[in-house]
Amino acid sequence: MKDFAGRTAVITGAASGIGLALARRAARDGMNLVLADIDLPRLQAAAAELACPPDRVLARACDVSLEADVAALAEAAFGRFGAVHLLCNNAGVALTRLVREMSTADWEWVLGANLWSVIHGIRHFLPRMAAQDGESHVVNTASVAGLLSTPASAAYNVGKHGVVTLSETLYQELKAENSRVGVSLLCPAWVKTGINQAGRNRQARYGEVSPAGEMSRALEERIAKALESGRLSADDVADAVFAAVAEDRFYVIPHRKILEVVKRRCEDILEGRNPSPAW
Numbered sequence: 382m383k384d385f386a387g388r389t390a391v392i393t394g395a396a397s398g399i400g401l402a403l404a405r406r407a408a409r410d411g412m413n414l415v416l417a418d419i420d421l422p423r424l425q426a427a428a429a430e431l432a433c434p435p436d437r438v439l440a441r442a443c444d445v446s447l448e449a450d451v452a453a454l455a456e457a458a459f460g461r462f463g464a465v466h467l468l469c470n471n472a473g474v475a476l477t478r479l480v481r482e483m484s485t486a487d488w489e490w491v492l493g494a495n496l497w498s499v500i501h502g503i504r505h506f507l508p509r510m511a512a513q514d515g516e517s518h519v520v521n522t523a524s525v526a527g528l529l530s531t532p533a534s535a536a537y538n539v540g541k542h543g544v545v546t547l548s549e550t551l552y553q554e555l556k557a558e559n560s561r562v563g564v565s566l567l568c569p570a571w572v573k574t575g576i577n578q579a580g581r582n583r584q585a586r587y588g589e590v591s592p593a594g595e596m597s598r599a600l601e602e603r604i605a606k607a608l609e610s611g612r613l614s615a616d617d618v619a620d621a622v623f624a625a626v627a628e629d630r631f632y633v634i635p636h637r638k639i640l641e642v643v644k645r646r647c648e649d650i651l652e653g654r655n656p657s658p659a660w
């Protein structure tokens with residue numbers, strides 16, 4: 382999809398970080414915006430700052446882990462603008478805990494926001510996008526965590542690996558059908574955003590996060606530093622996404638150096654070696 386002006390983008394997790402940068406870029410390209418986030422006050426404040434007339438923006442509270450919320454978001458988006466041309470399944474949370482430290486609620490929180498969110502988004506938007514006139518595109522935000530297996534991030538890794546294979550499978554199916562819906566998969570490495578404070582929006586139904594042991598705390602610190610020193614900004618990542626959509630390119634991996642680590646993992650598999658350290 383090469384033309385964005387006058388078309389409609391739906392972006393989840395748009396109150397902060399990469400989602401907000403995607404919204405800024407979509408607004409600059411003249412798109413109508415449907416912005417969704419679990420944090421409505423922050424979303425509304427962000428929407429008010431965008432270079433987009435208020436009648437071209439719909440900002441909605443939505444918990445993407447809940448199918449009914451995503452279904453209502455789709456109703457609202459198609460109801461308001463008649464079509465959806467760009468769907469960014471982007472909302473997500475992160476948690477740094479060893480596998481043995483995590484509660485079932487921790488798993489459910491992370492997989493709800495990171496994997497079920499994308500399943501719900503595809504289920505409730507894709508059939509209508511495929512049925513409408515002209516081209517459209519789905520962008521699923523995974524992570525390099527979907528291509529690697531770093532310690533103390535099992536739920537995050539499982540969710541993101543799920544988004545990778547879901548997106549690759551969807552791509553194959555849509556190509557086989559000559560669909561006018563394209564798919565891209567975003568796999569960033571470290572980007573300075575609000576992800577390190579993801580617990581700020583943890584839903585009450587999941588209770589308190591499980592306590593972190595010594596190794597999890599050390600890795601939390603290391604991750605905080607890596608995020609802080611991330612060389613690409615959220616705006617750089619959004620530009621990479623729009624370039625990929627315009628070129629109908631599937632893999633969007635803006636941090637190129639990380640591919641060395643991905644390559645090592647693939648070689649471990651091909652050569653029957655035990656897993657090398659992921660970082």
Ligand SMILES: NC(=O)c1ccc[n+]([C@@H]2O[C@H](COP(=O)([O-])OP(=O)(O)OC[C@H]3O[C@@H](n4cnc5c(N)ncnc54)[C@H](O)[C@@H]3O)[C@@H](O)[C@H]2O)c1
Pocket residue numbers: 393394395396397398399400417418419420443444445446471472473474475493494522523524525568569570571572573574575576577578579582608
């Ligand atoms: N920042 C990074 O280094 C990085 C790297 C790889 C992938 N990602 C992915 O990028 C995406 C965006 O994260 P970010 O880094 O911009 O973080 P962020 O915390 O700045 O933004 C995430 C947004 O998602 C929202 N959100 C969380 N749970 C939600 C839910 N259940 N329903 C609706 N909204 C919800 C939050 O309120 C927040 O506004 C995530 O999927 C994340 O996993 C981030």
